[in-house]
Amino acid sequence: MSSPEPSELTERILKYLEGVEQVDSLQLAKEFGIEHQKIVGAVKSIQAHGERLLHVESVTRKSLELTEEGQAVAQGGSHEANVFAAVPEQGIKRTELLAAGGVSAQLGFSKAMSLGWLWLDRSVQPTLVRRKVGAIVDEVREQLLQLAELSAKDVAEYKKRKLLQELTIKSLLLSKGAEFSTTLTKLETDLTTDMLASGQWQQLQFKPYNFDALGAAPVRGQLHPLLKVRSEFRQIFLEMGFSEMATNNYVEASFWNFDALFQPQQHPARDAHDTFFVKQPAQCGPLPEDYVQRVATVHSVGGYGSRGYGYKWQLAEAEKNLLRTHTTAVSARTLYQLAKQPNGFKPAKYFSIDKVFRNEALDATHLAEFHQVEGVIANVGLTLGDLIGTLHEFFRKLGISELQFKPTYNPYTEPSMEVYCYHPGLAKWIEVGNSGIFRPELVLPMGLPPDVNVLAWGLSLERPTMIKYGINNIRDLVGPKVDLKMVEEGPICRLDHD
Amino acid sequence: MPTIGVKRDLLFDALGKKYTDDEFQELCFAFGLELDEVTTEKQMLTKEQGDVAAAADASEEIIYRIDIPANRYDLLCLEGLVTALRVFQGKVKPPKFEFVEPAQRQVLKINPSTAQIRPFAVAAVLRNVTFTQDSYNSFIDLQDKLHQNICRKRTLVAIGTHDLDTIKGPFSYEALPPEQIKFVPLNQTQELNGVQLMNFYATHAQLKQYLPIIRDSPVYPVIYDANRVVLSLPPIINGDHSKISLKTKNVFIECTATDLTKAKVVLDTIVCLFSEHCAKKFTVEPCDVVQTDGTTIISYPELAVRTERISVKRANAYIGINEPANKLADMLTRMYLETEVDAKDGDSLNVKIPPTRHDVIHACDVYEDIAIAFGYNNIKKSLPAFMQIAKQFPLNKLTEQLREQVAQAGFTEALTFTLCSRDDIALKLNKKIEALPAVHIGNPKTLEFQVVRTTLLPGLLKTLVANRKMPLPMKLFEISDVVLADEAAEVGARNERRLCAVNCNKSAGFEVVHGLLDRVMQVLSVPWKTGGADKGYYLQATEDPSYFPGRCANVMYNDAVIGRIGVLHPSVLQAFDLTTPCSAVEFTIEPFV
Numbered sequence A: 001m002s003s004p005e006p007s008e009l010t011e012r013i014l015k016y017l018e019g020v021e022q023v024d025s026l027q028l029a030k031e032f033g034i035e036h037q038k039i040v041g042a043v044k045s046i047q048a049h050g051e052r053l054l055h056v057e058s059v060t061r062k063s064l065e066l067t068e069e070g071q072a073v074a075q076g077g078s079h080e081a082n083v084f085a086a087v088p089e090q091g092i093k094r095t096e097l098l099a100a101g102g103v104s105a106q107l108g109f110s111k112a113m114s115l116g117w118l119w120l121d122r123s124v125q126p127t128l129v130r131r132k133v134g135a136i137v138d139e140v141r142e143q144l145l146q147l148a149e150l151s152a153k154d155v156a157e158y159k160k161r162k163l164l165q166e167l168t169i170k171s172l173l174l175s176k177g178a179e180f181s182t183t184l185t186k187l188e189t190d191l192t193t194d195m196l197a198s199g200q201w202q203q204l205q206f207k208p209y210n211f212d213a214l215g216a217a218p219v220r221g222q223l224h225p226l227l228k229v230r231s232e233f234r235q236i237f238l239e240m241g242f243s244e245m246a247t248n249n250y251v252e253a254s255f256w257n258f259d260a261l262f263q264p265q266q267h268p269a270r271d272a273h274d275t276f277f278v279k280q281p282a283q284c285g286p287l288p289e290d291y292v293q294r295v296a297t298v299h300s301v302g303g304y305g306s307r308g309y310g311y312k313w314q315l316a317e318a319e320k321n322l323l324r325t326h327t328t329a330v331s332a333r334t335l336y337q338l339a340k341q342p343n344g345f346k347p348a349k350y351f352s353i354d355k356v357f358r359n360e361a362l363d364a365t366h367l368a369e370f371h372q373v374e375g376v377i378a379n380v381g382l383t384l385g386d387l388i389g390t391l392h393e394f395f396r397k398l399g400i401s402e403l404q405f406k407p408t409y410n411p412y413t414e415p416s417m418e419v420y421c422y423h424p425g426l427a428k429w430i431e432v433g434n435s436g437i438f439r440p441e442l443v444l445p446m447g448l449p450p451d452v453n454v455l456a457w458g459l460s461l462e463r464p465t466m467i468k469y470g471i472n473n474i475r476d477l478v479g480p481k482v483d484l485k486m487v488e489e490g491p492i493c494r495l496d497h498d
Numbered sequence B: 001m002p003t004i005g006v007k008r009d010l011l012f013d014a015l016g017k018k019y020t021d022d023e024f025q026e027l028c029f030a031f032g033l034e035l036d037e038v039t040t041e042k043q044m045l046t047k048e049q050g051d052v053a054a055a056a057d058a059s060e061e062i063i064y065r066i067d068i069p070a071n072r073y074d075l076l077c078l079e080g081l082v083t084a085l086r087v088f089q090g091k092v093k094p095p096k097f098e099f100v101e102p103a104q105r106q107v108l109k110i111n112p113s114t115a116q117i118r119p120f121a122v123a124a125v126l127r128n129v130t131f132t133q134d135s136y137n138s139f140i141d142l143q144d145k146l147h148q149n150i151c152r153k154r155t156l157v158a159i160g161t162h163d164l165d166t167i168k169g170p171f172s173y174e175a176l177p178p179e180q181i182k183f184v185p186l187n188q189t190q191e192l193n194g195v196q197l198m199n200f201y202a203t204h205a206q207l208k209q210y211l212p213i214i215r216d217s218p219v220y221p222v223i224y225d226a227n228r229v230v231l232s233l234p235p236i237i238n239g240d241h242s243k244i245s246l247k248t249k250n251v252f253i254e255c256t257a258t259d260l261t262k263a264k265v266v267l268d269t270i271v272c273l274f275s276e277h278c279a280k281k282f283t284v285e286p287c288d289v290v291q292t293d294g295t296t297i298i299s300y301p302e303l304a305v306r307t308e309r310i311s312v313k314r315a316n317a318y319i320g321i322n323e324p325a326n327k328l329a330d331m332l333t334r335m336y337l338e339t340e341v342d343a344k345d346g347d348s349l350n351v352k353i354p355p356t357r358h359d360v361i362h363a364c365d366v367y368e369d370i371a372i373a374f375g376y377n378n379i380k381k382s383l384p385a386f387m388q389i390a391k392q393f394p395l396n397k398l399t400e401q402l403r404e405q406v407a408q409a410g411f412t413e414a415l416t417f418t419l420c421s422r423d424d425i426a427l428k429l430n431k432k433i434e435a436l437p438a439v440h441i442g443n444p445k446t447l448e449f450q451v452v453r454t455t456l457l458p459g460l461l462k463t464l465v466a467n468r469k470m471p472l473p474m475k476l477f478e479i480s481d482v483v484l485a486d487e488a489a490e491v492g493a494r495n496e497r498r499l500c501a502v503n504c505n506k507s508a509g510f511e512v513v514h515g516l517l518d519r520v521m522q523v524l525s526v527p528w529k530t531g532g533a534d535k536g537y538y539l540q541a542t543e544d545p546s547y548f549p550g551r552c553a554n555v556m557y558n559d560a561v562i563g564r565i566g567v568l569h570p571s572v573l574q575a576f577d578l579t580t581p582c583s584a585v586e587f588t589i590e591p592f593v
Helices: A006-018 A025-032 A036-049 A068-076 A079-086 A094-114 A139-145 A152-160 A193-198 A225-239 A289-300 A328-339 A384-397 A440-446 A462-469 A484-489 B008-015 B021-031 B041-049 B052-057 B078-088 B112-116 B133-148 B194-200 B207-213 B260-277 B312-319 B325-334 B363-374 B394-408 B457-466 B510-523 B570-575
Strands: A022-024 A054-066 A118-121 A128-131 A164-176 A251-253 A278-280 A321-323 A348-357 A369-380 A403-407 A413-423 A428-438 A452-460 B003-007 B034-040 B062-067 B106-110 B120-126 B157-163 B171-176 B220-224 B230-233 B251-257 B283-290 B297-300 B306-311 B339-341 B348-353 B439-441 B474-485 B493-504 B537-541 B547-557 B560-568 B582-588
Touching (some): A006 A022, A006 A164, A022 A025, A025 A036, A036 A054, A036 A164, A068 A139, A079 A094, A094 A118, A094 A128, A139 A152, A152 A164, A225 A348, A225 A384, A225 A462, A225 B394, A328 A348, A328 A369, A328 A440, A328 A452, A369 A384, A384 A403, A384 A413, A384 A452, A384 B312, A403 B021, A403 B363, A413 A452, A428 A440, A440 A452, A452 A462, B003 B008, B003 B078, B003 B133, B008 B062, B021 B078, B034 B041, B078 B133, B078 B260, B106 B120, B112 B171, B120 B260, B120 B297, B133 B157, B133 B260, B157 B230, B157 B260, B171 B251, B220 B251, B251 B260, B312 B325, B312 B363, B325 B339, B325 B363, B394 B474, B394 B493, B394 B510, B457 B474, B457 B493, B457 B582, B493 B510, B510 B537, B510 B582, B537 B560, B560 B570
Parallel strands (some): B106 B171, B106 B283
Antiparallel strands (some): A022 A164, A251 A321, A278 B439, A348 A369, A369 A452, A413 A428, B034 B062, B120 B251, B157 B251, B171 B220, B283 B297, B474 B493, B493 B582, B537 B547, B560 B582
């Protein structure tokens, strides 16, 4: 078959229609000698140029067609007729008869028997197949040759015998439309500068749009989901008037990470099982001497109203470098600076969000490094009620309104409260953070005035993010195995918005 | 946080009330405990050890696993937990512990030789104890919990408990060469010396972890009785001779230690919790411990009750409540701290700190107990009444602004790990680890935690590889910290905030990352330095083994090197399993703050 260019074909169809009242697409295919599908395609593209060029009507017809087997019967006779013809006057052994013709012989033999054309002569040994009638008419063959005259019952019978099959043929009945023309205007796909400059757009016809298809994805970069949440948290703290601490120091002296926070030197958190110690550079530089002395005293023998821990505090232990296990180390540095202000104490609110490191067991929700969110408030006469009130305001901004507080133990806060929120999805109370008032043994050696209380709370950035976005494995969110598709398709972060 | 397992039915019997799981959980929550799990011995065996065969015979009695705050050693067994909860509920008063003076005190002499290895020892006796199987198990479990927690896996304190009727005082605490110490260890039949003992227990599931505490010492600590029977070889094991059993009536308790304060706390805790099982409840027989000078005698246990004077005004103000003195006194008494309002001024409380509450070391600990008894969730919310003009940390502010700009320029943000392997920053980038200013971790559990990254590049390359299914080009960036060893820094290392971007495509596309650099400089109002201008940025050709020869340059800013840009070397790509070319730029943003 020749395969003309599409535009050639559309013109040929239009020319043909000019001379006739109407034509069926199947007829056209036959006359043009090309595939019907191509005719249908050409008609569609004519229609795309204008609805009223052509009048097109879909036609569905059913027609009968011989199957391969049916064609064989129509040409060579039915199986039963063939079997009959194969039985000689004197009869034939059944095995001999069937051996020649295979399956069709088997079928033909049964049919010929039931039609009463043959009989089995059991008077001789072996049994012979003999003709029962002298001549037969092969009605099946004759009927298959004249399909048009078949009765509905016969059609059903032959379909069952797989000699016939019914085909549904769809075609288009074409006639001239109200704006019929034998030539087509080219359809424009898009509006261009040239068209605007020449004013041509007014004459041109435009290809209709498919509004069901998606648009082209914009070329873009995306921010990381966890860091979008980090930005949101920063925003919340800034809205609440908290100043940001400088947390860009991952390597920290044990002194600031533990000792300054009144965490005793034998505390399990200081074990190598929990903390990454630094081999190189292993030791920090000089620490503020008088402050170190006050810390050493409060640990070993107490002071500031405290009995201390009653052990021998060692400078060498405090000088060991580590990767900070919490940003509270930075809070300690910041409060120490606050205490040293030349113009006396001024109340302060601080926050930080940055990485911390734990040498702990890893699982689907725990990595060796994660982000800690921390808030700190220092002022004269702050109360536990102030902390509770602040936490309510803070979590309300995260879209969490129901909070409960559970007593807990932290080495550096007293009272200490775990923060629980009600998670409607999980239908239970879940822990979302930890909080408390810094112990006087921590605050007072820094040189802060005795009536100053320091409130603090902390939470991880990863946990609320995983809950918010329904992420079960932290590795899908953080690290190289992050799903970039998730990053690229992720929504903006609106923590207070469901 | 330690977790203890107690049989639910025993617990409810002792509490005198049956609870639903939820009711008990609520009680725990209010008191600061957490009902972690409701299970059975059978479930625990199956779950923890996968030991289905052993589990088949195990009990199906319900066990509550309860999380205990790390400083409340007095709650580490059923006896202590029940007493504290009953006191909290106001059902009983806190018990008073009394000494019972024997005709002749037991004596423990500390030999000066112990100073070399484990210098402290304390002791006490519990008389006429009646053990049941459950209380015996509880006694053993408590010692184990104490060993794991306050005793820091026996390094600080080791406990030995003995059937006093099998041994004879005075006892002697000495340190001897291991070969000279010979005894049959607990539950063994064969006599071993100290050296043999180390070998014998080298593979023991529980004990092997304690061996290194003394193994390499020339002398091992040991306690003998008057007949040179070995009581124990702390902190490893007791002798079999003096072991306690269900029939034991009189218990000799010794604690040896490297931290005397902790030893006293441990001894107080054990006698307080188990004097409940003495014929005369809550009574303890003191022992004389002769110090190394041979003359100083200190009596143990101390069982000291200390009185703290607490200001009612200050306590209320600390918490943010306003309760009268007598109410506060009631609350504290419910927290095991018997309290009376001071008769003279009416504004002070005399709070008795019992030997079970060694965690109370400051008035703030008392305030916390008031707050817990009052109920954290009953405290009225308030807000700190001062205002502050907030300030962002300038480096973070710049980071936030640049992240937006780089993403708008078509690069997607990655968040990669700060810790990595030595190979990630050295070998794979064709560098030598010795030449890098890297911070090395002393105790990494795996290769991924050997060093702190000195460059952001490996993290981005790993992210590219893990996302190979994404269509090209892939353009990634990260603005984050690397850490560089720096002798001038306070701790010997400092963070540096870097911007790193990679372009990964069918061709390397140097101009893509170069274009990004131009754009970033544009938004920072930094001009391209040409001709004789004295300020601005420019590229200066250089060679770097991580980059393709001739396709690498220093990023210069005001004539200082702030970073590097180039086409990555094919061997680097191969080392990271990348099959597509990449170009990269990495520079510090700190000069632009």
